[in-house]
Amino acid sequence: MSYAKVHAAGISGVTGVLVEVEADVAMGMPQLVVSGLPDAALHEARDRVRAAVVNAGEEWPQRRMTVNLRPATVRKQGSSFDLGIAVAILGGAGRLPLAALDGVALIGELGLDGMIRPVRGVLPMVMAAARAGLTRAIVPEANAAEAALVPGVRVKAAASLNAVMNYVRDGVELPAALPAGTPDARPRLDLADVVGQEHAKVALEVAAAGGHHLSLLGPPGAGKTMLAARLPGLLPPLDDTAALEVTSLYSIAGRLAPGAGLIRQPPFQAPHHTTSTAALLGGGTGLARPGAISLAHRGVLFLDELPEFSRSALEALRQPLEEGSVRIGRSKDLVSYPSRVQLVTAANPCPCAKPGGDSYCECSPTVRRRYLGRLSGPLMDRIDLRVELFPVTSAGLFAVDEPLETTETVGKRVVEARNAAAERWRAYGWRLNAEASRSALRLAPAATADLRHRIDTGLLSARGYIRVLRVAWTLADLAGRDRPVREDVATALTLRLGDIR
Ligand SMILES: Nc1ncnc2c1ncn2[C@@H]1O[C@H](COP(=O)(O)OP(=O)(O)O)[C@@H](O)[C@H]1O
Ligand SMILES: [Mg+2]
Ligand SMILES: [Zn+2]
Structure with missing residues (x-):
């Protein structure tokens, strides 16, 4: 032969x-x-x-x-x-x-x-x-x-x-392989672990229900990292297609533990602020490795200490965030990996980062202003929900109040709201309010009077306007209303403008 x-x-x-x-x-x-x-x-x-x-x-x-x-x-x-x-x-x-x-x-x-x-x-x-x-x-x-x-x-x-x-x-037999049994080794983090910070929890729930990006601002130890890490638990498990897609990305990255099963939980990636742009976006010789933004595909990308990230890194993330895919490599060997993530950012209000919050801060007003200034720009502009957290008090931590809401309880509301949105947008091909475009979001003038006033006085940009409307729809979905009322729009506006001092 x-x-x-x-x-x-x-x-x-x-x-x-x-x-x-x-x-x-x-x-x-x-x-x-x-x-x-x-x-x-x-x-x-x-x-x-x-x-x-x-x-x-x-x-x-x-x-x-x-x-x-x-x-x-x-x-x-x-x-x-x-x-x-x-x-x-x-x-x-x-x-x-x-x-x-x-x-x-x-x-x-x-x-x-x-x-x-x-x-x-x-x-x-x-x-x-x-x-x-x-x-x-x-x-x-x-x-x-x-x-x-x-x-x-x-x-x-x-x-x-x-x-x-x-x-x-x-005909000497080779060992047959069986699919692995352990699906996800990650411990499930519960929302009930987080004491106080009620408005931040509401924002987290809204983020989960509508697919909105979220930013958290507050002193160290307020629970920003805790909250961010609990967002994947509020999202519905990945369906078959998504699970295969996400698991494939981890397979290509060489990040599947031997014996691990399909990834069913939305992933959570928290790259350190010193992570190179290549590691954020992906790259390398031969078969390109997916970066953090692709390993967070259909899950959460958490940028902790946002102001510490380099400008160039944040700039590089902008397009993949917008397009839902990231192109890696030079023109000849270009590959593209999916990168549809939900972004959560966290920041301290100033570089001295005193746990007790503002009363202990040693920074000059100029330094504080400059630090917070890094929270503006194209990336922040895409964030619909902005929340400020305050130091947790001992009274809050030790209060024997009624039991705190669990991830399971809140997750159920999230799923119902998501179903309502998916149903409404079916004809448009969207699943989440965060994907909806301007014409579909239109509301009766009575509901948006406050918004129009803000635009006319220059306090809200056109982009901001659309983002507020998207959040208003999510608030309506969570409340079981078939469309947002004026109060939903007002709450959405507060959530959008929330922490910018
Ligand atoms: N709201 C809270 N409820 C319960 N524990 C908290 C809360 N905030 C902070 N902690 C405790 O403090 C630790 C640090 O919280 P973390 O989420 O890392 O704060 P941050 O990211 O805002 O600096 C947590 O591991 C937890 O033990
Ligand atoms: Mg933290
Ligand atoms: Zn300070």
């Missing part, structure tokens, strides 16, 4: 692509020509495959070998094709019967020693195999549980090229 064909898989953007690996083995000058891979990846793959084959105890065929990866138009990043290339070569050289690999996707990087090493993105790759009608996959051991999450594909785990050859030649 001089020709062989196997299935492999790679990644394009956030989706997997099934790839055909063909090998033609002919008489002639011994050499290996690989086409259909980018140059850099090609050289490395060729060296790895050769060393792995030899170290697996096989003779390297002294033939003219041509390997082609199809479709050629798909940009193939990463090292997941090694296993397919090695097996196709051995098949083409007549060393391996390939009948057992009909309908099997081969995924894995080869070590020089012939071991199969884990790769990033196995989940979307196996999903691609399933879409193409394949029912079996052989993947690296460390990725097996993740691969087994895909319905309809039987997954086997292979530790080495030898193990695959023994399976193909002699």
